[in-house]
Amino acid sequence: MKNGRICLVIVALLLASLSPAWAVKIEISAPGEQEIPLALTSFLPMGPVKPEIAREIDAVLEADLSLSGLFSLVDRRAFLSDAESLGLSSVQVDFAQWKLLGAEAVIKGGYRVEGDSLIIEARLFDVVARRMLTGRRYIGKLDEARRIAHTFADQVLLSLTGTKGPFSSRIAYISNRTGKKELYLMEVDGHAPVRLTSHRTIVLNPDFSPVGKELLFTSYKNGNPDLFRKEIYTGRESRLSHRKGLNIGGRYSPDGREIAVTLSKDKNSELYLLGTDGTIHKRLTNHWGIDVDPSWSPAGNEIAFVSDRRGNPHVYIVNLDSLEVRRLTFDGKYNATPAWSPDGKRIAFARLEDKRFDIYTIKPDGTDQRRLTFGPGNKEHPRWSPDGRFLVYSLDHDNEKSIYLMRADGTGTRRISAPGGDDSHPAWSGHW
Amino acid sequence: MLLLSVAIHFLLPAFYTGLLYLSPPKEKPPVYRVNLVNKPVKNPQAGRPEAAPKKQEAVKKAPPKPAPKPVVKPKPKPAPKPKPTPVEKPKPAPKPKPVVTKADEQSLAEKIDKMRRQKEREDRIAKLKEDLARERDKVVSPVVDAPVGEMTGKGDEEGVAFASYVKAYITEQWRYSPYLGNNLNFEAVWVLVYSAEGQLINKKVIAKSGNRAFDDSLLRAILKSQDLGRELGERTEFEVTFNLREMQN
Numbered sequence: 001m002k003n004g005r006i007c008l009v010i011v012a013l014l015l016a017s018l019s020p021a022w023a024v025k026i027e028i029s030a031p032g033e034q035e036i037p038l039a040l041t042s043f044l045p046m047g048p049v050k051p052e053i054a055r056e057i058d059a060v061l062e063a064d065l066s067l068s069g070l071f072s073l074v075d076r077r078a079f080l081s082d083a084e085s086l087g088l089s090s091v092q093v094d095f096a097q098w099k100l101l102g103a104e105a106v107i108k109g110g111y112r113v114e115g116d117s118l119i120i121e122a123r124l125f126d127v128v129a130r131r132m133l134t135g136r137r138y139i140g141k142l143d144e145a146r147r148i149a150h151t152f153a154d155q156v157l158l159s160l161t162g163t164k165g166p167f168s169s170r171i172a173y174i175s176n177r178t179g180k181k182e183l184y185l186m187e188v189d190g191h192a193p194v195r196l197t198s199h200r201t202i203v204l205n206p207d208f209s210p211v212g213k214e215l216l217f218t219s220y221k222n223g224n225p226d227l228f229r230k231e232i233y234t235g236r237e238s239r240l241s242h243r244k245g246l247n248i249g250g251r252y253s254p255d256g257r258e259i260a261v262t263l264s265k266d267k268n269s270e271l272y273l274l275g276t277d278g279t280i281h282k283r284l285t286n287h288w289g290i291d292v293d294p295s296w297s298p299a300g301n302e303i304a305f306v307s308d309r310r311g312n313p314h315v316y317i318v319n320l321d322s323l324e325v326r327r328l329t330f331d332g333k334y335n336a337t338p339a340w341s342p343d344g345k346r347i348a349f350a351r352l353e354d355k356r357f358d359i360y361t362i363k364p365d366g367t368d369q370r371r372l373t374f375g376p377g378n379k380e381h382p383r384w385s386p387d388g389r390f391l392v393y394s395l396d397h398d399n400e401k402s403i404y405l406m407r408a409d410g411t412g413t414r415r416i417s418a419p420g421g422d423d424s425h426p427a428w429s430g431h432w
Numbered sequence: 433m434l435l436l437s438v439a440i441h442f443l444l445p446a447f448y449t450g451l452l453y454l455s456p457p458k459e460k461p462p463v464y465r466v467n468l469v470n471k472p473v474k475n476p477q478a479g480r481p482e483a484a485p486k487k488q489e490a491v492k493k494a495p496p497k498p499a500p501k502p503v504v505k506p507k508p509k510p511a512p513k514p515k516p517t518p519v520e521k522p523k524p525a526p527k528p529k530p531v532v533t534k535a536d537e538q539s540l541a542e543k544i545d546k547m548r549r550q551k552e553r554e555d556r557i558a559k560l561k562e563d564l565a566r567e568r569d570k571v572v573s574p575v576v577d578a579p580v581g582e583m584t585g586k587g588d589e590e591g592v593a594f595a596s597y598v599k600a601y602i603t604e605q606w607r608y609s610p611y612l613g614n615n616l617n618f619e620a621v622w623v624l625v626y627s628a629e630g631q632l633i634n635k636k637v638i639a640k641s642g643n644r645a646f647d648d649s650l651l652r653a654i655l656k657s658q659d660l661g662r663e664l665g666e667r668t669e670f671e672v673t674f675n676l677r678e679m680q681n
Contacts, residue, residue: 023623023671026599030678031608031649070609104607104652128652161612161645343614389611407611 035072036160038065039103039127041083042076046112046121053111053118053145060149061107063189064167067414068157068389069407074103086110088121090132098127105133107156111145118142122152124159134159146191154431157387166385170429171392172196172206172215173403177421183217184423185232188385190403190416196230197237208429209252215427216240216250216259227261227278240278250274251294260284260294260303271305271318284318285325291316295338295347297364304328304338304347304364315349317364328366337381340364341388341408348372348382348391359393361408372410379404386430392416394424594664598626601660602672606653610679612645619675620650626668630660638671650674 040062043054065071076083078101082094087108098106109122123135134155138148150168157165167188175184178195181202186193197203199221206217213232218225227241227250241247245264252259258281259274271284271291285291289309296303300320307316307325315328315338329335334352341348346361357378362369373379377397384391392405395415401424403417417423602624610616618641625634635654640647653674 023669024595024598025671025673026595026602027673027675028599028603028606029675030603031606031653031676032604033607034609034679036607036609036649069611126648126652128655160648162643163614345614388614 033072036070036105037074037101037103038071039074039079039083039098039101039106040065040076041079041106041108043109043111043120043122044084044086046086046110046119048113050111050113053113056145057109057111057120057149060146060189061153064150064153064165065156067405067407067412068153068165069412070157070160071105074101088123088135090125090130093125093130095125095127095130098125103127105160109152113142116142118145118148120145120148120152122148122155124156146187150187150189163387163389164431166387166390166428166431169386169432170208171403171416172208172427172429173394173417173423174203174206174425175417175421175423183215183230186417188405188416190418193418196232196235205249205425206427207251208427209256210254210430211256213429213432216252218248218250227259227274240276241274249293251296253296254298254300260296262292262294271303273320282320284320284323287325293337295340297340298342298344302364304340306336306338315347315362328362328364329369330366331369339383339391341384342386343388346408348384350378350380350382350393359391359410370410372406373413381425383426383428384408385428390428392426392428394426396424594662594668595670597662598660598664598670599672602653602657605656606649606674608646608649608676610676612649613643616676616680618643618646619673620647622650622654622672622674624654624657624670624672626660626664626670628664628666630662630664632658632660633667641674646674 040058043057045054062073066073080094080097080101082097085092085094087093088110093106093108104127106125106127107123108125109120111121112119118138118140120138120140121135122138124133125131126133136152136155138151140148147168153167154165157163169188170185171188172183172185174181175193175195176182177184178200180200181204182195182199183197183203183206184193184195196215197217197219199219201220203220204218204225206215208215215230215232217228217230219228220226221228222239222242224242224244225246225248226239227247228237229240230237240250240259241261241263243263243265245267246262246269248262250259250261257276259276261272261274262269263272263280264270268288269290269292270286271294272280273282273284275281284294284303285305285307287307287309289307290313291305291307291309293306294303295305297317302317302319304315304317306313308314309316310327312333312335314330314332314335316325317328318325328338328347329349329351332351332353334357336350336352336357338347338349340346341361345363347364348359348361350357351360356376357380358371359373359379359382360369360371372391373393377395379393379395382391382393388408390405390407392403394401395404400419401422402415402419403423403426404413405416406413619639620641621638623634623636623638624632627633632654637647
């Protein structure tokens with residue numbers, strides 16, 4: 001027995017002496033920096049010089065990519081000679097220069113005007129691996145430099161993260177700039193606001209269709225809060241639900257085939273499912289309390305809504321198959337306007353606490369509640385960007401309502417609607 | 433010759449069994465800590481105090497430092513001391529030997545003083561030894577099993593410091609934004625082989641995270657870490673695990 005043990009020890013020692021060098025184990029549990037250093041060069045002319053086009057592209061790309069939170073932009077003043085050369089393929093780029101500046105990625109591009117057309121070439125290069133990550137040629141009208149820049153910003157995010165950015169999408173909102181509450185549409189950075197309705201009354205609660213460029217909203221055009229549908233490009237408008245009482249808070253299902261809405265045709269506010277032709281498919285709630293503000297889960301099998309059935313208004317979730325209702329929030333005096341994130345992992349809502357509404361998010365199982373906004377003013381009506389990276393909401397402060405945007409973790413807040421009007425009830429479109 | 437051979441063969445089993453049964457004395461065998469994780473310890477002269485059975489050696493080495501201090505400082509002090517007391521007193525009494533006594537007494541006083549200083553020095557060294565031993569016992573590593581020679585460990589030799597250096601270097605090169613992915617649970621493992629000169633000579637993915645953005649960021653970090661800017665002394669293989677644990681709330 002003992003001899004055997006000795007033999008084993010000898011064999012083990014022999015094996016140990018013969019084995020290759022041991023690997024030193026290291027665990028790195030966080031990156032050194034949480035932003036990618038990006039060099040964003042000015043787009044160069046590939047024909048006649050049009051500095052205003054280059055300026056517009058630069059400004060849009062810089063704003064979009066900064067908002068993403070992914071990048072720290074390398075100071076343009078430090079750029080070396082390579083920033084002055086077009087370099088649209090990786091062999092034409094002097095990566096050593098960009099490496100010297102600490103950049104890990106560089107955006108280069110050029111523009112050319114041909115008649116009424118604008119041609120833009122845009123590239124994203126990986127400085128470390130010395131390769132092109134993505135490159136696109138865009139052809140548009142002369143006044144479409146902004147749109148093209150937003151589209152390339154989306155492409156940059158797609159290339160780096162696998163998920164397209166939301167910068168070329170649109171935001172609908174309600175504004176009283178004409179003296180009446182009307183429906184408006186603007187770009188994600190607040191540019192190019194366009195009025196879509198002229199009802200000269202009160203318009204409320206817009207929501208985008210997931211398929212096609214179409215909006216739902218409630219309007220008092222005919223004296224009653226009726227549900228309307230509007231095609232954005234044709235301007236065609238129709239009344240979808242004009243039942244007696246409230247027809248409010250219409251929300252398209254993720255597949256666009258049904259609409260959840262609050263109706264009070266039977267005196268009390270209840271949730272219903274409508275077909276796209278306005279017919280009632282199903283009654284979802286049946287309670288003496290007021291049930292409003294429906295928001296679909298991305299899977300389409302549950303709807304979050306607000307109810308005062310237990311006293312104060314709180315967020316509840318109803319299962320569309322069993323119609324079972326479960327309570328989601330318990331804190332705060334008033335919880336309102338839930339919005340389910342596109343990945344289904346969180347629900348944003350507004351909560352009244354200390355006489356002020358702020359934006360919170362919570363997991364659908366009721367855990368991990370997080371407050372995202374602070375500071376003065378009421379923040380309400382949160383809605384998610386189509387990629388779930390951002391939230392848009394309205395802020396009522398200093399007697400002015402305006403639209404704000406922030407990252408989903410509450411950072412990077414910025415005002416996007418222009419001053420001088422009461423803007424509220426934002427809704428974010430799908431990818432445009 | 434034959435007899436000798438027979439005798440040797442006869443004695444061999446006894447010697448063998450004797451060895452076998454004598455060798456395991458009941459006393460506790462010494463325990464040696466072998467840090468396989470941080471294998472390339474170059475000079476493990478001093479390790480974790482509780483692991484290294486060299487307390488006495490370490491203590492012996494320490495004294496030379498404090499020694500010069502007491503020797504240099506007290507020098508000016510003894511000079512004024514003999515002046516006031518012994519110089520005036522002996523003068524009146526021992527008249528018969530005035531010349532001799534002065535020198536003798538001075539040398540005697542010096543000797544006594546020297547002895548006294550020697551004694552003080554020894555006492556001080558002994559006290560320092562005690563303090564040092566006490567301090568060593570007090571030290572508790574904030575990290576369990578922290579490698580010797582690291583900030584978080586207790587050792588004072590440089591052997592494994594380069595592993596920390598490599599870790600810090602690669603970390604510095606790694607850029608990853610939490611906005612790149614939709615969760616922070618990614619983990620990937622790479623094996624990196626560096627030459628003695630600190631140049632990356634081989635790299636290999638052991639386990640990918642499954643998230644392209646995360647894996648790409650690691651590749652970029654590794655490519656940026658091709659030259660460590662420091663010699664390692666020998667070809668070294670690192671198994672590096674990348675994750676985002678510190679970024680999870």
